[in-house]
Amino acid sequence: MRRRWYAHLYLQVLVAIAAGVTLGHFWPETGAAMKPLGDGFIKLVKMIIAPVIFLTIVTGIAGMRDLRAVGRVAGRAFAYFLTFSTLALIVGLIVANVVRPGAGLHIDPATLDSAKVADYAAKAHETSVTGFLMGVIPDSFLSALASGDILQTLFVAILFGIGLATIGERGERVVSLLEDVSAAVFRIVAILMKAAPVGAFGAMAFTIGKYGVGTLANLAFLVGTFYLTSLLFVLVVLGAVARLCGFSILRLIAYLKAELLLVLGTSSSESALPLLIEKMERAGCPKSVVGLVVPTGYSFNLDGTNIYMTLAALFIAQALDVHLTLGQELLLLGVAMLSSKGAAGVTGAGFITLAATLSIVPSVPVAGMALILGVDRFMSECRSLTNFIGNAVATVVVSRWEGKLDHAALDAALGKV
Secondary structure, three states: OOOOHHHOHHHHHHHHHHHHHHHHHHOHHHHHOOHHHHHHHHHHHHHHHHHHHHHHHHHHHHHHOOHHHHHHHHHHHHHHHHHHHHHHHHHHHHHHHHHOOOOOOOOOHHHOOHHHHHHHHHHHHHOOHHHHHHHHOOOOHHHHHHHOOHHHHHHHHHHHHHHHHOOOHHHHHHHHHHHHHHHHHHHHHHHHHHHHHHHHHHHHHHHHHHHOHHHHHHHHHHHHHHHHHHHHHHHHHHHHHHHHOOOOHHHHHHHOHHHHHHHHHHOOHHHHHHHHHHHHHHOOOOHHHHHHHHHHHHHHOOHHHHHHHHHHHHHHHHHOOOOOOHHHHHHHHHHHHHHHHHOOOOOOHHHHHHHHHHHHOOOOOHHHHHHOOOOHHHHHHHHHHHHHHHHHHHHHHHHHHOOOOOHHHHHHHHHOO
8 A cells, every 4th residue: 555645754854854944044053952863763763773783693693503603604704893993094094185174274283172172082991992892791791781882782682592403493492582572672662763753853953053054064065075075985885795695785775764864863873773674674685694794893893983084184184284294194094993993882983983093193282183073074975875865775785695686676676766
C-alpha cells in the first residue's frame, strides 16, 4: 500500500530542518531553547543502539557457523577501513596545502583564549591508544549494554556470537529466540523514528539560534573548503569504489536520503545507525557482514572526521603563521592515524581527536583550536554525513568481497529511488 507523499520520513525531516533554521534565525532565543528536543531524540536512539548492535552481531555470527569466515570478514573490513581512512587524511593534507584556507590571517597565539578549549584538551589527554584499548573491555558482561558504549557492546556481542556458534543445537535454539527479539527491537526503532522530525527541528533550531548563520562569515572559506573536499571525496573516491563494485554512489545516496537528512538535522550519525543496518540488509548485504562492518565502521571508518583533522590542523598552523616542514606534516599525519582510533566513540570525537593530535605535535599550539570552535558545530554535520556514506559503501564492498552480496536485491533497492 503506497504511502501518501507527506508520510515519507525524508520529507518530514526536510520540512523540520527548514522550520528549525527559520525559527533559529528570526527568533534565536526561542530557537536555542529547542535544544532539549534534539537532545531528547538522540537519547531515545542511543537507548536502542546497544540492543540493535548486540542482536545483529550475535545472530549474524552464530548464523555463519564457520568462525574462520568471521575472522575473514573482520580482516577485510579493517583492511578497507585502514586504507580509506588514511586516504581521507592524505586528501585533507593535500587540500590544505593547495588551498591554504588559513593563510593571511596572521593571528598572534598570545591573543587566543586557551580556556575555551581546555575541556577538549583534557578529554584528548584521556584518550590515549592504551586507554582506548582498555576501554573496549567492559566492567561486566551486562555493563556494556547498560552503558551503551558501541565498542564494548561490539566486543561482548562478538564473544557471545562465537560462543553460540560453537555449542551446536543448543546455540541454534538461543539464536532463534534472539531473532524474534530482534524483530521486536526493530519495531521499536520504527516507532522511535516517527519522532525524527521533532528531533531534527529542535537540533537545527538550537544550532542556528545559538551560533547564528552569521558566525560562518569570518571562517566561511574553511567551512566551504571542508564541505567541498568532503563532497569530492564522496563523489570521486567513494564513487570510483562504488563503480568498481557495480553500483552508483548517487543512487546509494538517494536510497539513504531519509537517513542522511536525519544525520544532517541532528548532526549525529549515530541517530541513523539502526536504520542503516536495516537498509543495508534490505539492499542485499548479509546480516553477518552488516553486523560486523557497520558498528566497527562507526568507530574506525571515519572518512569525514579524518579529512577534517588534517585540514583543520593545517588551517590553524597557517592562521598562526607556523611553518610546518614536510617531516612535521608527515608526523601530523601519523599521529592523526593513531589518535583518530584512540578517540573513537567519544562524544564530540572530531574536535577531541584534533586536540589529541595537536597536543603531540608541539609546533602548533592547541590553543589555536579556539579559532574554529565557533564553526565546529557546522562542520560536524558534514563530518557525520561523510562518515555515514563511507560506512554504507564499506558494507557493500565487504559484502561483495565475501561473495555474499545479493546483486538483485541491491539493484532492486537502488533502482526504486
